Amino acid sequence: MSPTVPVSFKELLDTFELVSMANPLGEYQAFICRQTGKIYCHSDSEDFAEITDELPHDVEDDEKYIAVPDKRELDLGKPMVLDFAREFLPGAFDEVRYIFSKRGAYQKFKALLVRKHALEQWYDFENKATEQALRRWCEFNSIAVTD
Template sequence: MSVDWNDLLDTFEFVSLGQPGEHEAVLCRKTGKFLWHSELADDVDEWPDDTEDEEKYLSIPHKKELDLGQPLVFEFARQFLPDEFDEIQGIFAKRGAYARFKDLLQRRKALDRWYDFENKATEAALREWCEINGITIEPAAGPAPEPDRR
């Protein structure tokens, strides 16, 4: 089965918007279409009763299931902000951590580096998840990216 990368990424981001279980999505193994469901709003899509049937549907993971939450933040801090590691751990001991973390990144002029790090880690984790689940990613439409000329 193959999926469009942008559709997969949009669906993954939807699932990861809130806490695990607030938003769900599945990939229909028969049609190759993503179906979305939210506990916080009326159903986005018609939600089948048998989404737990793994032969028919594949559940899209939440970012926490792929270690893209706090473990990723701490890995970033170890690599790029080792002097602030203890402060970042303290930030994540309280509610509202991501807003305070991003404020710290802004002050340290590291926000763009964080977004790049997070995007690369998300792509790698999703591609690995696809490989494990026998999903191929359709080539992206549009012009090819410019080669890196560093």
């Protein structure tokens, strides 16, 4: 697989965040064209009508296009939270693990972070982990990035 034309990392990160936000319902997809570097975004939902492109007819061709992953595909859900808790909240690790064994975990986790005065630390950790994971994904998939 040959490297793609360079893709803006900022644009890819923004697209990744949108795909991750919408994908519990599978409402949003994005693909990178390996030949032009263009990112095509698509959704059948009215909520995303302004940011939806018409997909190329051959978007299923894995040699020409690659789907932008979501957070779960890059293990940026529960595994990342547990890594954070292990490193920054070791005294609350069991509580965090318990929170993530139930529904509504992120809301309860955020409340715990506020109580522990660790919310900003979490956001910094999450942003760095997301960027590192997305850059690794790009490297693995021979996607050249700029910025």
